[in-house]
Amino acid sequence: MSRTFPSTVDVAVVGSGPCGAAYARILSEKRPDLRLSTFEAGPLLADPPGVHVKNIEDPAARERAQRRSEGPGGSPRGRPGTFLLENDALPAAAMSSNVGGMGAHWTAACPRPGDSERIGFLPGLDELLDEAERLLGVSAHAFDDAPFAAEVRKRLAAEFDSGRAEDRRVRPMPLAVRCEPDGSLIWSGADVVFGEATRRNERHTLFPEALVTRVLVEDGRATGVLVRDLRDGGEHEVRARRVVVAADALRTPQLLWASGVRPPALGRYLNDQPQVVFAVRLRDVGPAGTDPRGRSKIVRQSGVSWVPFTDTEPCHGQVMQLDASPVPLAPDDVPAPGSIVGLGWFCAKDVRPEDRVTFDDEARDGYGMPAMRIHYRLTARDEAALDAARAAVRRAAAALGTPLDDEPITLPPGASLHYQGTVRMGAADDGTSVCGPDSRVWGVEGLHVAGNGVIPTATACNPTLTSVALAVAGARAIAEEV
Ligand code: FAD
Structure with missing residues (x-):
């Protein structure tokens, strides 16, 4: 009907x-x-x-x-x-x-x-x-107890915070996510x-x-x-x-x-937004299976941190602790939860x-x-912005640990969605x-x-x-x- x-x-x-x-x-x-x-x-x-x-x-x-x-x-x-x-x-x-x-x-x-x-x-x-x-x-609190999230932000802050206004410093990413009393997450x-x-x-x-x-x-x-x-x-x-x-x-x-x-x-x-991605393994965070909260079950594994855009450093950094490595690791190499970190750096296009x-x-x-x-078309300014994003993402990676790849990957235009x-x-x-x-x-x-x-x-x-x-x-x- x-x-x-x-x-x-x-x-x-x-x-x-x-x-x-x-x-x-x-x-x-x-x-x-x-x-x-x-x-x-x-x-x-x-x-x-x-x-x-x-x-x-x-x-x-x-x-x-x-x-x-x-x-x-x-x-x-x-x-x-x-x-x-x-x-x-x-x-x-x-x-x-x-x-x-x-x-x-x-x-x-x-x-x-x-x-x-x-x-x-x-x-x-x-x-x-x-x-x-x-x-x-x-x-900004959905992943408050994610393993190593505070450590990730401490290392990024040491690298990026100097000279930034208070509201443009490294911080947890605000997310449209609600955390239920049982620890489950509801995505908006x-x-x-x-x-x-x-x-x-x-x-x-x-x-x-x-x-x-x-x-x-x-x-x-x-x-x-x-x-x-x-x-x-x-x-x-x-x-x-x-x-x-x-x-x-x-x-x-x-x-x-x-x-x-x-x-x-x-x-x-x-x-x-032209986009560069990289993945890194946190250094010095303890052996595989370590739960930094001292409990055996990881309830919320993924922390998300933010390196805000500024006119001086005109990229937006999204830092996501991952549940699994995006690149293959050796079979007996099991990373500690939250210790593999995906870095996504977005540029502002030359409009x-x-x-x-x-x-x-x-x-x-x-x-x-x-x-x-x-x-x-990406202009010469866009190519320069991408160079700067690649440099920033390498800095972030070096501050956090060991990169999983040799070079950051530049995604094809449109990938930011x-x-x-x-x-x-x-x-x-x-x-x-x-x-x-x-x-x-x-x-x-x-x-x-x-x-x-x-x-x-x-x-x-x-x-x-x-x-x-x-x-x-x-x-x-x-x-x-x-
Ligand atoms: P949309 O959500 O795209 O909705 C538009 C709707 O209009 C569609 O359902 C479409 O079917 C309908 N429509 C189109 N034409 C017609 C028509 N002629 N008649 C009737 N209906 C029509 N954004 C962020 O800010 N943060 C993120 O972390 C983020 N992550 C993302 C990850 C993924 C995997 C994806 C897919 C997107 C992500 N985005 C993110 C983008 C975000 O989802 C969009 O910015 C947002 O949904 C835009 O909302 P909107 O209402 O404008 O459009």
Whole structure:
């Protein structure tokens, strides 16, 4: 039996990742009188909607959920839960299609942006980040008792802290993870962002497997969305007073393009964070099997530490103590839990309008939407930033112990999964941005954009906390106006 879609809502949200969910949550809290619908192209994976797949205990069910997130049949597989956008310029570019979006698969690192990563023209950024932390359930204490985590930070601090402001010193990585009294960890997905306020809101409806093919625009005003029910192919027009497109940094500009909303900056300033990885074994931490807490069972093995970005050292360092070595060790060599450390150093891209996603009106992607073409190049500045990241990661490795490989590995463009800039925010409508400080698209009344694409600065830190903060500001603007 075909589903019933509403003919009219107050706010239509496209995409159910953390940013779409943030709109639904804030509006549910502030304006429970409004009728809200969230349309999501991908399937519902598990209950509650948007749950992180790591919280699915049964490995077969988890694997099935990952597979179901990997887009239309035939798309090449990326990291589990993602599918690749086939292209040469950004070969590791990937997306997720499921309720919860990439937020059902992410690592949940939620650092705050610092120095030039911050959006200078945006008032109240810190309060918005506080609110984003509340929505995502961020804590810096989930791995407090991880073996050797304090030692890792002590060694990194000795190497990197000199001359840094207090809030930019080495510290535990804030993570959207909750630790239960029994020691188990619950990873925040969009379910946590939706929260009880949205789930209890009888005026909010989530439609999985509902692809929005067009935002309806009449006389310079968004008036609704055209939805294709992917279960039966039916087309439905849903009128709305406000439309929020939170369909990731590649598909948000795609939907605007498909809707005839084509401001000059659309799809431009695309940036991904060039990334270098290395692995190291901690020196002098005791023999295999050592549990530094003196107990026999390691409950939480993985500590995550953070070397923050600064303008002087413009890389973001993510330091993860691993459960197992990423490279083969001798068979009789069993490392102490937490003593193998993965180092991931992210760079801020040299942001340029030439780096862009364009859309082909003739060719179609697996969903029947305008096919994407990526134009993207690392500049001499990017190569210099990568050299600096390789040097920094070698310093970190030397401070911690013995590298497991000879040289750091530079990952292919797109591997960070942090695509930004394509619907960027600006202080003024001067052709270099798509939306204003409250995420409202310039020149189209009633249309908001959300997600990492809105971030206008060259960030090296993981972007989701920032884009959820921007979504909070946008949702508050709608709550006040409608
Ligand atoms: P998404 O979560 O991508 O959700 C967008 C949703 O929109 C998708 O479900 C998609 O199906 C839907 N959609 C697209 N087009 C349409 C349409 N036309 N109609 C209807 N629905 C549509 N970020 C961090 O900050 N920290 C991390 O540690 C981190 N680790 C990561 C690790 C992995 C393995 C992955 C995959 C990602 C990671 N990320 C991390 C990135 C993070 O998940 C994203 O930044 C975040 O999910 C973005 O949220 P979003 O709501 O903007 O978009």
